[in-house]
Amino acid sequence: MPLTTYDFGWRDAAETVTNRFVLRNTGTADLHLRSIQTSCGCTRAEPTSRVIAPGAETILEVHLALRGLQGQQRKAVSVLSNDPKTPNLTLWIQGEARAAVCLEPSAFSFGRLPPDTPPATAMIRLGGYLTTATITNAVSDNPAFPVSLGADGRSLLLAPPTLSTPGAHRATITVTLSCADRAPLSLPVYAWMEDLLRIHPPVLTYRANQKTAALAPRTIIVKRGTAPQFQITAVRVEGASGEASFETRPDGTVHVQVPAIGTNTVTPGAALVIVTDLPERPEWRVPIRVQK
Numbered sequence: 001m002p003l004t005t006y007d008f009g010w011r012d013a014a015e016t017v018t019n020r021f022v023l024r025n026t027g028t029a030d031l032h033l034r035s036i037q038t039s040c041g042c043t044r045a046e047p048t049s050r051v052i053a054p055g056a057e058t059i060l061e062v063h064l065a066l067r068g069l070q071g072q073q074r075k076a077v078s079v080l081s082n083d084p085k086t087p088n089l090t091l092w093i094q095g096e097a098r099a100a101v102c103l104e105p106s107a108f109s110f111g112r113l114p115p116d117t118p119p120a121t122a123m124i125r126l127g128g129y130l131t132t133a134t135i136t137n138a139v140s141d142n143p144a145f146p147v148s149l150g151a152d153g154r155s156l157l158l159a160p161p162t163l164s165t166p167g168a169h170r171a172t173i174t175v176t177l178s179c180a181d182r183a184p185l186s187l188p189v190y191a192w193m194e195d196l197l198r199i200h201p202p203v204l205t206y207r208a209n210q211k212t213a214a215l216a217p218r219t220i221i222v223k224r225g226t227a228p229q230f231q232i233t234a235v236r237v238e239g240a241s242g243e244a245s246f247e248t249r250p251d252g253t254v255h256v257q258v259p260a261i262g263t264n265t266v267t268p269g270a271a272l273v274i275v276t277d278l279p280e281r282p283e284w285r286v287p288i289r290v291q292k
Helices: none
Strands: 003-010 014-025 029-039 043-047 057-064 071-081 088-098 103-104 108-113 122-127 133-140 147-149 155-158 167-177 185-193 197-200 204-207 218-224 232-238 245-248 254-258 271-276 282-292
Touching: 014 088, 029 043, 029 133, 043 071, 057 088, 088 245, 103 185, 108 122, 133 147, 133 155, 155 167, 197 282, 218 282, 232 245, 232 254, 254 271
Parallel strands: 003 088, 108 185, 204 282
Antiparallel strands: 014 057, 029 071, 043 057, 071 088, 103 122, 122 155, 133 167, 147 155, 167 185, 197 218, 218 254, 232 271, 245 254, 271 282
């Protein structure tokens, strides 16, 4: 019975682990290795020979690239052959990938920012087995996401972002380490600033249908965002033919019905216009686009 599992203990996450499995033919006829399949793209396997004579053996060399992996790993290699007893032999390579230095977590999201209460300052720690490493500098490429160094030299402090416009916002924090042989680390940071209203979908995108003259009706759902309350007073279609209508539901959401629109009537800048009673922003435009 061949050794079917190789446990490499733990290795640096930048390494490639290699093991040589021995496949022996204990039968009386040639053993044909028909296919070698791996469970992921980070694993490669290739036998010395794909035809093994009776009583002979071959080496199946398996390489597992740990770059980009972290924590416990268990990867499979399936050997398909004409062996009547074991036509599908599964080999395993397992162990732990450890980074010398890493950020924990590797990315951070403030989520949807509440309108009244800012989120707390977030702490990002320096992890990895190289415990002597410290952070010497951290720079954000977006001034709306300020960052500072922790007093212990192994942490970052992410202050609540100062966002001025609704929608998704991103930043990348570049972290310089005390180890000259280690490249800087990158920390992606995200946040979403809530708008007065939530409109879904934010864009009406259609595919041009050559068999019919009109695009199918669509529904836009409008919900309260940071506005304490709102009312829709009118809806209209601009830059295309058709008339829209709306209905306020008991839960406070508004469903806007967009009619079938003639594909040839949609002009650049076409939109569904939603008129509200919000003084800060009385009109909201949902672009109408046709993809050829």
